[in-house]
Amino acid sequence: MNTSLLFSTSTKLALKNDPPGEWMPNVPDGAIRLSSGFPYPLVVPVAELQSAVNRLVEKEWDLPLHYVGSEKSDLLQQQLQVRSAVRGMKVASSELLVTSGACQALDLLARVFLDEHSVVIVESPTYMEALEIFRNYTSHIISIPVDEDGIQTDLIEEVLRERMTTGLAMPKFVYTIPTFQNPTGTTMSMERRVSLLELAKRFGFIVVEDDAYGELFFEEAFPTLKSLDEDGVVVYVGSLSKLVAPGLRIGWIAASEEIVSAAYWFKKDLDHPFAQAVMATYLEEVDFGDHVVRLRDVYARKLDVMLEALAEWMPDSVTWGVPSGGYFVWVRVPGVDTAGVLKAALEAGVSFIPGKYFYLDGEDGREYLRLSFSYMSEAKIVEGVRLLGDVLGLLQITE
Amino acid sequence: MNTSLLFSTSTKLALKNDPPGEWMPNVPDGAIRLSSGFPYPLVVPVAELQSAVNRLVEKEWDLPLHYVGSEKSDLLQQQLQVRSAVRGMKVASSELLVTSGACQALDLLARVFLDEHSVVIVESPTYMEALEIFRNYTSHIISIPVDEDGIQTDLIEEVLRERMTTGLAMPKFVYTIPTFQNPTGTTMSMERRVSLLELAKRFGFIVVEDDAYGELFFEEAFPTLKSLDEDGVVVYVGSLSKLVAPGLRIGWIAASEEIVSAAYWFKKDLDHPFAQAVMATYLEEVDFGDHVVRLRDVYARKLDVMLEALAEWMPDSVTWGVPSGGYFVWVRVPGVDTAGVLKAALEAGVSFIPGKYFYLDGEDGREYLRLSFSYMSEAKIVEGVRLLGDVLGLLQITE
Structure with missing residues (x-):
């Protein structure tokens, strides 16, 4: 049977892209x-994670191996609130969703916001995995060049004004890695940060902030966009991949309850209890600072x-x-x-x-x-x- | 900002359902x-999984903690081919996709096949997580009663004929748990199995077979639908949650290369290398039979x-x-x-x-x-x- 005839419209479109990876x-x-x-x-x-596994098994035995996890699996939520606080953000537990790395976070956010006709803005260049993810949802992606001060917000404004004037669809979100960007390593200046937030508020779009590298500063720390956000326009995506280990797949979304709840609808109650409990036990046992x-x-x-x-x-x-x-x-x-x-x-x-x-x-x-x-x-x-x-x-x- | 105005059409529809869980x-x-x-x-x-972690770390150290995993993470694919063979299916590696449990498999399959207007058929009653997943994609779900011989294929045929006659959209797939069904515990008779496959071929739909319980027979084993399928209409969903531990989230899809490749497009190259390597090490070390x-x-x-x-x-x-x-x-x-x-x-x-x-x-x-x-x-x-x-x-x- 030719099953591809049964594929959804968006699958047929997605398959026109290059294969992932x-x-x-x-x-x-x-x-x-x-x-x-x-x-x-x-x-x-590695040794600390191994010891975390052994300690976890001693203490909780089979519990983190079931669907709903254990006290330790639950503990991770609190520890990610602490990580968020280190980045200047006070995040209530209803505003935080644990994800399988930053990539599941981006996929969930794309799913929450994007229709086939939706417009998104990305940095040029940007994280190739994010491009792959967004392309699976829409072909209406606009890229705005990054210079040594990060994404050029004046060019974003130009695009927004033009689209507004000509009645074109306005972007749902701007995806940015403001700090130590992947791939360019550049960091968005404070002026640009403020300006991006101001544009988001004025034109009514979300800023998806990918902060995978934010804690890895060699000179000075830069404030997250979310810590500067007074209007609830920023959705923060965090990750422990670069700070601990990517193979455990621990990331998170910090955003308004409304957005977190919508992402949760698609993620459902399906966590990775064992990986989460291992990470939580590790974080509990070490001086992470x-x-x-x-x-x-x-x-x-x-x-x-x-x-x-x-x-x-x-x-x-x-x-x-x-x-x-x-x-x-x-x-x-x-x-x-x-x-x-x-x-x-x-x-x-x-x-x-x-x-x-x-x-x-x-x-x-x-x-x-x-x-x-x-x-x-x-x-x-x-x-x-x-x-x-x-x-x-x-x-x-x-x- | 009222960000829910920016939600996609399908998100707005999905949020009308009851919350997950x-x-x-x-x-x-x-x-x-x-x-x-x-x-x-x-x-x-638990002890065997703990020992698998320790052995894994000894042997591969940081490797399974990176994005792409290690030899052991890769080994899982082969071992799931063995598990598939035990259930009567010869599955090439291009026909197998490791997933985060059966639920990610179902979500990926829904994403591959379902538009907002797509029709799917489920058993009545059926697995509540599957209902939640499908409802996030479409509201056009038809349920067909299960009796002591499984889903009533004569009623499926009636629905299909009627829809065809009246020019209504035909279902993309039938979702079934043919063996030791969740929740009823019933098993589909051989006649019904053959009849369902025949209907799928004749009317051009996919059969999504959830086999989470198939190996847990107390009297006799029942053949999977996929092992009976000569026309490539069955997509098999396997899981180690009931046989090992759900908290490691290991499931898989076995299907045509075409369908596996489409599911891979959305799953991308993002595995759970550590969990996969632990499971593979465990399977390697024990007599799983x-x-x-x-x-x-x-x-x-x-x-x-x-x-x-x-x-x-x-x-x-x-x-x-x-x-x-x-x-x-x-x-x-x-x-x-x-x-x-x-x-x-x-x-x-x-x-x-x-x-x-x-x-x-x-x-x-x-x-x-x-x-x-x-x-x-x-x-x-x-x-x-x-x-x-x-x-x-x-x-x-x-x-």
């Missing part, structure tokens, strides 16, 4: 993974190492941004199609993510690539950048 | 939970205990079905609104789920209630049934 390079064993936005293995608290300070220190050093290596090994024409937090350095290779270089880089033993995957129109990202300094050791970072420098240098000689 | 009674501490379809704590392999034999033995005895207690303690007018597998006994209390009795039962110290939650039209389930023999010890089952018998007996005297 196309951006993920097929990295050979032993190659240096500057593509992977994974936490550094030496700061993933100390842990985060250590992460900042480790990642700041790794960034320095990558920047030094870039300065040493990149051909002269290559430029890059200098982030003050997060996991990524965004590199521009003028005149070069980075997607075309990937194969040679992988053969040379180093991976990166071509810029095109972070753009609505891949052509815009042609000359860019994303490097992660998070996952590899300092020695491997130096070696990886050297290998990449060789590949790019050779290319410029032969061209 | 309304069916879950608020059971006081210490009460006997005949409402909970949880596995029996003494057969949840032996484990399942033990489960059958334990649950068969618990069922016997419940049936004996029902015979002893229920008022004469009360009747119930006798399942040959699964977790549930479906009880009819003629002339009594079971939802109205729940409070008194909880006060007396025993819980059940009122029948109304398993029906599209709650009124149809007024006289029914679901008892689980899975979670409580044999002694508690006897005690719980006795308490419930008292409550129902008293009621009939006073009425």
Whole structure:
């Protein structure tokens, strides 16, 4: 039977997109993974998580293995309220929803707000997973360039005014990673933050704030949009993937009760009790503040190492941004199609993510690539950048 | 800001339904939970899962804690192919998708097939979580009664013929739990199985087969619909929740590559690597066949205990079905609104789920209630049934 005839209209549309995960390079064993936005293995608290599992089982035995979980599974909600408070937000428990990582949060929010005809605004470039998620709901995505001060709010305003004047549908939300953005590493200035909130209020849209990297600052902390929001326009998406471990899939939404309740309607009462109880037990047992300070220190050093290596090994024409937090350095290779270089880089033993995957129109990202300094050791970072420098240098000689 | 104005059309429709989890009674501490379809704590392999975590961490350290998981996380796919083979199905790896329990599988399938105007057919009564999931996508749900031989396929045919004649939209799929159904415990006869597949082929719809209880037979095994399917009309949904532990949330879809690929588009590359790796390590280390034999033995005895207690303690007018597998006994209390009795039962110290939650039209389930023999010890089952018998007996005297 030809079952695809039975697919829904939105499925048929979604299947026209590239398959999910196309951006993920097929990295050979032993190659240096500057593509992977994974936490550094030496700061993933494996032993502590293992001990949390053992403590949890001792204390609660089978309880966290059932559908509804246990006291410890429930505890996570409170601990995420604490994490939210650290980011300047007072969140009631009815305003918080635990999710399977930030990605389930984004999928739920897209489901709450987006029809097939809905308009959303994203940063250009932006998180490739978010693009994949939103594209599954609508093809009406507008991208607004990010510069060194974050998304260009004056351009958002221009688009909004024009759409209003011509009677076009207004955007449901703007999706932004204001702090240590993925992939560019840039941080939105305070003026832009205020201006974005003011636009949201004036034009009646939601700001979806993805704060996966906010705690990983190397110089100073930046306030979340939600902590500045007096009009209930910001939906905050948090994640413990970069601070603890992505494989436990713990994220959360902090928003008005109205929005949290709608997201809950689709998520239902289906949590991941075991993963949640493990995370809650871990958070209860460690000094998480100390842990985060250590992460900042480790990642700041790794960034320095990558920047030094870039300065040493990149051909002269290559430029890059200098982030003050997060996991990524965004590199521009003028005149070069980075997607075309990937194969040679992988053969040379180093991976990166071509810029095109972070753009609505891949052509815009042609000359860019994303490097992660998070996952590899300092020695491997130096070696990886050297290998990449060789590949790019050779290319410029032969061209 | 009134953000609900921005909600999508389907969200606005979904929010008109009852909130998720309304069916879950608020059971006081210490009460006997005949409402909970949880596995029996003494057969949840807690120690084995704990040892699996420790072995996993020893062997793979941080790997299963990253986004893409590890060898062990990947191994789960193979092991679910083995579980599928035990149920008579040869499933290629491109035909299998790991999900967060059966519920994510159902949500993904609803998302793949259902528009707001789509029609689906469910059993009456049926799994309340499935009703909640489908209602979030469409209000065009048709329910067809289940008798002692499962869903009445002649009535399905009648509905299909009538809809075809009058030019109404034809159903996208029929959702069924053919073996040890939730909540009735009934099993579809072989004739009905063949007839349902024949209807699906003839009228061009999908059969979504939920097989959460299929391996828990106390007398004989029943073949899955998918093992009988020669035309690619069946989408199989499997789950390890009832066989291992629901809190790890491991389920799967086995279907044509076309359908699996569409579900993957929405699920994306986002797995639960840690939970999957733990489950895979556990399955690798134990003799799962032996484990399942033990489960059958334990649950068969618990069922016997419940049936004996029902015979002893229920008022004469009360009747119930006798399942040959699964977790549930479906009880009819003629002339009594079971939802109205729940409070008194909880006060007396025993819980059940009122029948109304398993029906599209709650009124149809007024006289029914679901008892689980899975979670409580044999002694508690006897005690719980006795308490419930008292409550129902008293009621009939006073009425």
